[in-house]
Amino acid sequence: MSLSVQVFNSPQKSILLADFSRYRVPEFSTGEHGYGSCTQFVPMTFRRATMVMDWPETPHVVLSGRWANEVWSGRLEQAWYENGGLRWVAFGYWQALRDVPYTALWSVTDLRGWNVLTVNELPSVATPEKWVLQNGGGALYFASKKSETFTASTIGGFYYRTPHNGKRLIVKLDFNYSFTASSNWKIAVNEYDSAWGSASQIWSLTGDGTTQAGSVSITVASKSILLIYFYRLSSGTYTNDTGVHNANITNIRIKTTSSSTVLASAIASALVAYVNGVNSSQLNSSTALIEATTDDLQDEIYEDAVPSDILDRLALLHGYEVGVRKDRMLFFRPKGSAGRHWYINATRVTDFGKDISQVFNEVYGIYQDANGRTLRTAVAANEFQKEAMGITRRQSVQLQTTSSTQAEAHRDARLDDIDNLNVAATIEFDRLFDAFGNRHNEYEMNAGDMVTIRNLPLPTGSIVDKLREFRLAGTQWRGPGMMILEAEVPAPSLVVLVAQQKAGTR
Amino acid sequence: MTARVVKITDGTDTVDFEDSSSGYTILRHRPAVAEMMVDGLDELYSQVDEQFEIAVEGSTPTELSERLAKLSRLIDNARGHYQGEGLDPVLYQYRIDDSLLTNPLQAMIIGGPESGDVLTLPESYDGFTQTKTGDVGDPVVWRFRRQGLLLGDSESNTGSSVANPNVMTALLTAVENDSPTDIELDNFTTGPESTSFLAIADDANKLYVNSLATMTAVGFTAANDAAALPKQGTNILRYTPPDTDWNETGTFGIGSVLRTDTREIAIFIDAKKSNAALNALVKAKLDPLVSGMSPATIAVTTPQTSPKAITNTGRQWYALGTVHLPVPAGDTNGISLSFLVKCDTTSYTLDLDAFALVDADNSQVLYFPGIEESSSLNSNLYSQLNIIQRDLELPYVEVQIGTSVFLNLPYQGAPRIYTKGAEVAALWLSTSYSAGPGGSSFWCGVSAAGARLSTALSATRYPGYLVPR
Numbered sequence: 001m002s003l004s005v006q007v008f009n010s011p012q013k014s015i016l017l018a019d020f021s022r023y024r025v026p027e028f029s030t031g032e033h034g035y036g037s038c039t040q041f042v043p044m045t046f047r048r049a050t051m052v053m054d055w056p057e058t059p060h061v062v063l064s065g066r067w068a069n070e071v072w073s074g075r076l077e078q079a080w081y082e083n084g085g086l087r088w089v090a091f092g093y094w095q096a097l098r099d100v101p102y103t104a105l106w107s108v109t110d111l112r113g114w115n116v117l118t119v120n121e122l123p124s125v126a127t128p129e130k131w132v133l134q135n136g137g138g139a140l141y142f143a144s145k146k147s148e149t150f151t152a153s154t155i156g157g158f159y160y161r162t163p164h165n166g167k168r169l170i171v172k173l174d175f176n177y178s179f180t181a182s183s184n185w186k187i188a189v190n191e192y193d194s195a196w197g198s199a200s201q202i203w204s205l206t207g208d209g210t211t212q213a214g215s216v217s218i219t220v221a222s223k224s225i226l227l228i229y230f231y232r233l234s235s236g237t238y239t240n241d242t243g244v245h246n247a248n249i250t251n252i253r254i255k256t257t258s259s260s261t262v263l264a265s266a267i268a269s270a271l272v273a274y275v276n277g278v279n280s281s282q283l284n285s286s287t288a289l290i291e292a293t294t295d296d297l298q299d300e301i302y303e304d305a306v307p308s309d310i311l312d313r314l315a316l317l318h319g320y321e322v323g324v325r326k327d328r329m330l331f332f333r334p335k336g337s338a339g340r341h342w343y344i345n346a347t348r349v350t351d352f353g354k355d356i357s358q359v360f361n362e363v364y365g366i367y368q369d370a371n372g373r374t375l376r377t378a379v380a381a382n383e384f385q386k387e388a389m390g391i392t393r394r395q396s397v398q399l400q401t402t403s404s405t406q407a408e409a410h411r412d413a414r415l416d417d418i419d420n421l422n423v424a425a426t427i428e429f430d431r432l433f434d435a436f437g438n439r440h441n442e443y444e445m446n447a448g449d450m451v452t453i454r455n456l457p458l459p460t461g462s463i464v465d466k467l468r469e470f471r472l473a474g475t476q477w478r479g480p481g482m483m484i485l486e487a488e489v490p491a492p493s494l495v496v497l498v499a500q501q502k503a504g505t506r
Numbered sequence: 507m508t509a510r511v512v513k514i515t516d517g518t519d520t521v522d523f524e525d526s527s528s529g530y531t532i533l534r535h536r537p538a539v540a541e542m543m544v545d546g547l548d549e550l551y552s553q554v555d556e557q558f559e560i561a562v563e564g565s566t567p568t569e570l571s572e573r574l575a576k577l578s579r580l581i582d583n584a585r586g587h588y589q590g591e592g593l594d595p596v597l598y599q600y601r602i603d604d605s606l607l608t609n610p611l612q613a614m615i616i617g618g619p620e621s622g623d624v625l626t627l628p629e630s631y632d633g634f635t636q637t638k639t640g641d642v643g644d645p646v647v648w649r650f651r652r653q654g655l656l657l658g659d660s661e662s663n664t665g666s667s668v669a670n671p672n673v674m675t676a677l678l679t680a681v682e683n684d685s686p687t688d689i690e691l692d693n694f695t696t697g698p699e700s701t702s703f704l705a706i707a708d709d710a711n712k713l714y715v716n717s718l719a720t721m722t723a724v725g726f727t728a729a730n731d732a733a734a735l736p737k738q739g740t741n742i743l744r745y746t747p748p749d750t751d752w753n754e755t756g757t758f759g760i761g762s763v764l765r766t767d768t769r770e771i772a773i774f775i776d777a778k779k780s781n782a783a784l785n786a787l788v789k790a791k792l793d794p795l796v797s798g799m800s801p802a803t804i805a806v807t808t809p810q811t812s813p814k815a816i817t818n819t820g821r822q823w824y825a826l827g828t829v830h831l832p833v834p835a836g837d838t839n840g841i842s843l844s845f846l847v848k849c850d851t852t853s854y855t856l857d858l859d860a861f862a863l864v865d866a867d868n869s870q871v872l873y874f875p876g877i878e879e880s881s882s883l884n885s886n887l888y889s890q891l892n893i894i895q896r897d898l899e900l901p902y903v904e905v906q907i908g909t910s911v912f913l914n915l916p917y918q919g920a921p922r923i924y925t926k927g928a929e930v931a932a933l934w935l936s937t938s939y940s941a942g943p944g945g946s947s948f949w950c951g952v953s954a955a956g957a958r959l960s961t962a963l964s965a966t967r968y969p970g971y972l973v974p975r
Contacts, residue, residue: 004920013875016916044589067772067864068703068873068919069825288785288815288850329815338812436809436832438769 003071003443005040008060011073011281011328017055025479026063028072030447032473033308034323034331035072035092038063043085052086053079061090070326071443075282093324096275096282097308104167104270106300107255107262108160109402111135111370114252117157117227121196124153131156131230132242138370142187142230143246146239150232157229160254163303164194167274168256169222175252176215181207181245184233189218192225206233207245215251219258226254252370253298261296264314268322268332271307283324289331289338293318298403317399319413321448336471339448342440344429345455352425352467360418361385362394365411367401377407380415425467427453430481442483447474451485511601511610514650516583516594519576523560529573533645534559537600537974540654542684550684550924551654551972555619556598559645563638570637574625574646581624581650585617598652600974611656611971619649655683655970667692667962670951671737671860673713674963676930684924685970686895693961694891695938695951696877696905696915702936702951703774703823704872704891705864706923710931712865714763718743718775718858721756721844729857734821735958736949737776737860745856747849757793757842760863766836770866772828773811774935775845776859776949778821784854787813789846790826790861795839813848816856821937821947825873828866859949862935872903872919893921895968930965 005026009015020026020042029036038061044052055076063072075096078089116133117126132143133156140158144150162170170191179187188204203218220226230247232238238245255262269287276283295318302310311332315322321335331338365377379394386392397414399407432440445451452469470487477483512523512532522528523535538554562577564570584596601610618624626647628640640646665676674691689706696702707713717738719728729744736742743755764771773790790811811827835841843863847856864871872893890906901921904912936951951959 004918006916006918008875008916013916013918014877016914019921021920021922045586045591048590062918064873064919066869066920067705067825067828067866067871069772069827069871070918284815284817286785286815286817288787288813326812327815327817434830436830438830438832440830 004064006062006064007055007076008062009055010057011060011075013060013062017059018052027476027478028063028443029476030072030325030445030474032321032323032447033092033094034325034447035074035094036474037089037091038072038074039087039089041083041085041087046081049079049081049086052088053081061088065441065443073326073328093282093328094308096279096324096328097271097311097330098306099282100275100278100307101304102167102271102274102307102310103163103165103303103305104301105162105170105254105256106168106267106302107253107257107298108301109251109253109298109370110368110372111138111140111252112372114140114158114160117155117159117229121159122155122227125155126157127154128156130154133158136371138250140228140249140252141246142249143243144185144230144232144238144240146242147237149235149237151235152231152233155229155231157227158249159225159227162194162224162256163301166224166303169224170220170226170254170256171222171258172255173218173220173226173253174216174255175228176213176250177205178211178213178248178250179205179207179246180211181247182209183207184236185230185245186233187228187230187247190227190229191220191223192227194224196225198223261294262298262300264293264295264297264318264320265290265332267297267300267314268311268330271311272330275307282328284327284329286327286329289329289333291320291333291337293320295406295409296403297401298406299401313400317410317413319416323447325446336448336450339446339450339471340444341435341450341452342445343433343435343452343454344431346427346429346453348428349425356389356393358418359385359389360393360395360415361389362392363397363411363415363418364394365397365399365407365414367399367404367407370402375404375407377404377411380408380411382415427467429453442481443477445472445475445483445485447472451487508601508603508605508607510603511599513599513610514580514596514615515599516580516596518594519580519583521576521580523558529563529569531561531563532558533561533640533642538652539972541972550922551970553616553651554654555649555651557619558648559640559642560648561638561640562646565637567635567637570639574627574639577646577648578625581615581618584615584650588614588616598650600656602975605975607658607975609659611658611974613652613654613656615650615652617651619651622649623647624649655685655972656974657686657968657970660688660966660968662964662966664692664964665962667960670959670961671715671862671933671935673710673715674932674934674961675710676963676965677928678925678930678965678967680928681926681967681969683970683972684926686901686968687923687925687930688895688964688966689891689893689923689930689932690964690966691891691932691934691961692964693951693953693959694889694905694934695936695953695959696874700874700936700938700951701822701876702874702934703825703862704874705772705862705869705933705935706871706925707865707869707931708925708927709765709865709868709929711763711765712768712867712869713863713931713933714760715860715862715933715935716758717741717860718755718758718845721758723754723756724748725753726755726847731857731859731949734948735952742949743858745847745849745858747847747852747855749852750848750850752846752848754791755845755847755858757844758861759840760792760843761794761835761838761841764835764841764863765865766834768831768835768865768867770828770830772864772866772869772871773826773843774823774862774864775826776821776823776861776935776937777816778857778859778947779816779819779854780856781854782819783851784856785850786816786856787848788816788824788826788856788858789813790829791844791846792829792831793842793844794831794833794835795841796833796837810846821857821859821949823862823935823937825871862933864933870920870923872917872921874903875916875918877905877913877915891915893923895923925965925967930963930967932963934961
């Protein structure tokens with residue numbers, strides 16, 4: 001007895017729609033994002049097939065082993081009537097992270113989002129013509145112009161606005177300041193809702209005739225707009241030279257979390273909640289398989305981004321793996337940290353070769369400063385691989401950050417990913433074991449597991465060593481005794497085919 | 507002396523080769539013999555093709571034509587029934603001469619042969635003007651595919667009632683082949699929160715359940731939860747996280763409860779978290795002590811299950827996965843079971859009541875997700891669980907409510923159950939809510955009055971044969 005196939009009305013499994021266990025073997029796959037696809041052909045009449053296609057909601061498919069243990073699960077997305085039956089195709093719940101785009105600001109240090117306040121925003125007070133307002137050199141600069149007449153209602157400022165209809169609001173503003181002005185002048189911060197209503201001044205500093213400098217961390221009451229502005233407390237004409245009274249605001253950071261750091265793991269958890277907030281049954285609400293990251297992400301803004309793309313990028317930057325597998329739980333964790341280790345004996349090697357075209361032994365990162373100027377990290381190298389190859393192959397990786405520390409961390413993660421010599425082969429094996437020699441069903445293998453081929457010749461050089469042990473990038477189960485494995489190297493892949501046993505007999 | 511029976515029938519149309527008035531005569535027929543499939547998906551035995559070389563006659567040409575058409579129609583109906591159409595099953599019935607069986611063996615026909623035609627007329631067939639067709643040298647050939655196992659008359663037994671959760675047994679006469687077995691539990695609760703597992707084995711020693719209450723350690727203390735009817739009767743094991751790392755319970759020796767040749771074990775645990783905001787992971791660990799030359803015993807690298815998330819603030823059983831021992835249980839100096847728990851905060855607790863072990867050799871488990879109820883009901887269904895194999899169709903799982911109302915029960919796993927030994931054993935792992943709105947939950951199956959259920963296992967087996975007799 002191998003796998004059973006049940007179809008429920010939803011992941012809550014309250015209604016069993018069909019038991020397809022008796023029909024042809026389902027084929028399923030696993031990949032870097034957990035469960036991949038599953039398909040099966042079920043002989044049936046056209047009339048019955050139309051009834052199946054009319055099943056309500058998005059049916060939930062489960063393949064189970066002998067102990068009702070989940071081997072694969074997903075949602076039935078395709079159904080085709082062909083050749084006297086129904087072919088259905090289901091996909092793993094990674095698909096749920098492609099259902100709804102996500103717009104939100106998490107953290108920004110990039111100054112390009114700060115705009116000069118004009119009459120279009122606050123017509124009764126904005127007077128940009130009376131000020132020198134500059135955004136550049138990593139700072140917002142304010143200065144009153146000589147001979148201009150000011151009142152308490154003539155302000156010069158910069159504002160920042162969160163993405164329209166974004167899911168997160170500003171709760172923290174940090175910056176450094178340098179302020180030179182007499183006691184008749186003030187610099188302040190206001191918060192507003194998305195329509196410039198509910199105005200509230202949340203910070204201010206009055207001039208004292210000297211240059212005052214410091215840093216602040218301001219709590220914002222979940223608002224969409226922040227305004228930093230300069231104004232005179234009472235009416236009068238400014239008679240000093242332009243620039244004598246000025247303010248310089250630097251190291252600005254806006255956050256929509258009160259945590260001191262913005263972590264990829266927190267974003268992953270939030271995306272689970274977001275997806276479930278729209279489609280409550282798709283993902284398991286538990287975030288137990290999301291492991292904490294430590295890098296503080298400085299610039300994370302998503303506008304109409306697909307959650308799966310967001311997670312892919314975050315995983316790549318941290319050397320993590322991300323996907324959805326058992327119990328529809330999102331996993332976000334260091335690569336290979338949860339994989340099992342399998343042992344096989346190769347029965348036949350049919351072809352074998354190497355390819356360096358996808359291998360790079362040096363990487364540098366491309367990032368930006370606060371004003372958007374392109375910067376490049378130093379080059380990181382795998383010296384051993386350079387020695388082995390005898391040539392340098394260098395790749396750049398585009399990063400969304402203004403932090404050099406973060407850029408270097410992501411550069412190093414990328415180098416780990418692409419510095420392996422590419423080996424391709426087709427190898428057959430017929431049985432699967434664990435470390436103690438216990439035999440297992442091949443469908444227990446998943447992407448992310450390690451595989452060791454025990455009987456390759458020794459001693460050998462690095463080429464065969466690349467074959468000897470590898471991590472799985474994907475698996476395709478096509479029935480008892482028929483499993484295709486893909487190794488975790490850049491394409492072309494290592495393909496390992498299970499030798500077919502005599503079908504259906506002992 | 508019992509007479510030979512060779513008959514194909516759907517209860518209405520019948521081809522009876524032993525009835526001389528039927529118009530059908532066997533010229534040559536060699537019953538097919540199925541094989542057991544190691545990796546059979548739904549059925550344990552291969553399907554087989556039967557071929558009959560026959561002669562057919564009628565009193566009139568029209569009757570002959572009708573009898574030939576019946577051969578084709580029966581197989582069409584069989585195919586339709588097997589594909590879920592509203593048609594009666596078509597059965598192949600066979601009994602040899604001087605058989606020891608009272609009734610013929612039977613197997614369901616599922617359609618045409620794997621290759622070739624259902625009906626091949628003789629070369630000498632000349633249309634609708636004759637009253638007989640087919641002879642030894644030029645027969646009518648009739649082919650169809652049937653389920654491989656031939657089933658005999660059933661045998662039933664009901665075991666003693668036991669308090670939930672405990673191992674139930676029923677005793678039957680051992681048979682030569684793994685044979686389909688109906689399962690009934692006379693008291694069974696199901697509802698929106700009553701997810702449960704049913705483990706079935708051919709030996710009560712392959713099933714084990716016990717309380718975790720004595721497995722205390724740092725962070726793990728016994729706590730009174732008597733009102734919720736824990737396995738131990740009074741206490742459960744409560745985990746109060748000292749930190750957010752993995753922490754281990756005390757150990758429980760299971761070496762003596764497993765069979766000596768046990769190598770693979772499926773492990774289940776009954777758990778409840780105190781707050782929905784808590785993220786908790788649990789995994790099981792076995793520490794086998796293996797006899798060696800020097801030192802006397804060595805602790806082998808311990809197999810563990812993958813971390814399982816505890817997702818419910820209600821009491822619920824969870825399948826933790828299977829553990830493969832490095833050596834058979836009988837070759838160890840003892841095996842300690844413990845559980846590792848990790849919580850993402852120290853603000854909440856996790857309660858653990860009982861664990862269950864299922865020897866993976868020749869056993870199986872079904873999972874029942876529970877039935878979604880309208881809020882106005884808000885209670886469990888107290889009834890009998892039936893897992894039916896006997897109609898030779900796809901097995902079905904139902905809950906009986908009252909005397910004549912049946913509700914199909916959603917399940918996950920393989921409901922086709924095969925046994926052959928003298929003992930059929932079952933272990934039902936369940937939790938439940940008490941009746942009425944806002945009722946509290948229990949660590950076991952309970953009655954409407956909130957009392958621990960006692961349940962008996964009934965097993966009905968249809969002895970299967972591969973060789974007709």
